[in-house]
Amino acid sequence: MMGSMELLGLFLAASGALAASSRYPRWAPGPQELLSLSPETPYGSLWPLPQSLRVSPTRFRLAPDQFQIVHGPGSSAGPNCSLLQDAFRRYYEYMFGYSKWQNQDEKKSLCETELSLLQVIITSKDSECDKFPSITSDESYHLQVSKPTSVLKADKVWGILRGLETFSQLLYEDDCGTYFVNESIISDFPRFAYRGILLDTSRHFLPLKVILTNLDAMAFNKFNVLHWHIVDDPSFPYESTTFPELNAQGAYTPNHVYTPVDVHNVIEYARLRGIRVIPEFDTPGHTQSWRKGKMCIILKGELKILYAYNGNKKREKEDW
Numbered sequence: 001m002m003g004s005m006e007l008l009g010l011f012l013a014a015s016g017a018l019a020a021s022s023r024y025p026r027w028a029p030g031p032q033e034l035l036s037l038s039p040e041t042p043y044g045s046l047w048p049l050p051q052s053l054r055v056s057p058t059r060f061r062l063a064p065d066q067f068q069i070v071h072g073p074g075s076s077a078g079p080n081c082s083l084l085q086d087a088f089r090r091y092y093e094y095m096f097g098y099s100k101w102q103n104q105d106e107k108k109s110l111c112e113t114e115l116s117l118l119q120v121i122i123t124s125k126d127s128e129c130d131k132f133p134s135i136t137s138d139e140s141y142h143l144q145v146s147k148p149t150s151v152l153k154a155d156k157v158w159g160i161l162r163g164l165e166t167f168s169q170l171l172y173e174d175d176c177g178t179y180f181v182n183e184s185i186i187s188d189f190p191r192f193a194y195r196g197i198l199l200d201t202s203r204h205f206l207p208l209k210v211i212l213t214n215l216d217a218m219a220f221n222k223f224n225v226l227h228w229h230i231v232d233d234p235s236f237p238y239e240s241t242t243f244p245e246l247n248a249q250g251a252y253t254p255n256h257v258y259t260p261v262d263v264h265n266v267i268e269y270a271r272l273r274g275i276r277v278i279p280e281f282d283t284p285g286h287t288q289s290w291r292k293g294k295m296c297i298i299l300k301g302e303l304k305i306l307y308a309y310n311g312n313k314k315r316e317k318e319d320w
Helices: 004-021 082-096 098-102 157-170 208-220 244-250 260-271
Strands: 052-062 068-071 117-122 141-145 149-154 179-188 196-200 225-231 276-281
Touching: 068 082, 082 157, 117 157, 141 157, 149 157, 157 179, 157 208, 196 208, 208 225, 208 260, 225 260, 260 276
Parallel strands: 068 117, 117 149, 196 225, 225 276
Antiparallel strands: 052 179, 141 149, 141 179
C-alpha cells in the first residue's frame, strides 16, 4: 500500500506540474468565452479558475529585457515593501528564468515588446506588507491585461500575490521562443478562506528544503495554510530551547530536528507567499515521544495506565 506521504508527494508533484505547465499554451475557458472561443485555443490556462474571466484572442508580445513589474501610482505600498519586492523578482524568474532577471540590461531582444509594464497597486491605506496572513485576509484582486501597461489592483498584498500567480499563468511561449499574453480582464477571490495541506514531520521527517518546495507548490495552486503536524508519538523533531531533552531523547537522531532558525525560515518563507503556518503539538494524547525526554510532563507519581489497544484486545499494562 502507498503511504500517506507518498500520496502527498504525488499530489504536490502533480499540482506543481500543473502550475508549471500553465506557463505554456493551454486553455481553460470560462462560461463567457464558450460562445466565441474554441476549447483548443492555445492560451489562458488558469488554475484555479478565477471567479470572473474574460480573455480576448488579441495577444501582446513580451520581451523579457523590456518588461518590468513595478509599483503603480497611488499604491500604498512601495519599494520598502520587501514582500512585494521579493514577489516581483520571484515571478519574473518564474516567467522568464533566473538568468534573464540577473542580466536584464546585458542582452537586448531582437523583437520589440508590446506590453512593457505590469503596474501593481494596493488601494487600501494598510497594505499589510509587514503582517502575517490570517483566516480573514483579503485575497481578492482585479487584473487588466492591456498594452503597453497592464494593471493589477488589490486591497492587500495577499491579493497581489494571487494576481501575480494568475498573470504568470497567462503567459505562454510559442515555438520560436517568443512570449505572449492575451488581453484579459480578471476579477477573483477565493471560494474558501482555508485552503490547506498537512505535513506530518513526526512520522516522516522531511528535510527543510522539501518543506520549502511544498510551500512553492502550494503558492502555485493558491493554497494558503500549511498545517505543520510537527510532533507526535513516533518522534519529537522540534528543538525546544526550554526543554531541550524533549528533542534530544525524542527525535529519531540528532540530525532529525528543526532548529528555531529552521522554524523561523519556514514561517517567513510561507508569509512571503501568502501562506500561514499552523503548528500542531498533539496533546494530551500522542505524546509517547515526549515522555522519552521528560516523563514528568506526562505523569506525576507512580501510576498504572492502560496506554494502547489493539482492536478490542487490551495490551499489557506498564508500571511507571
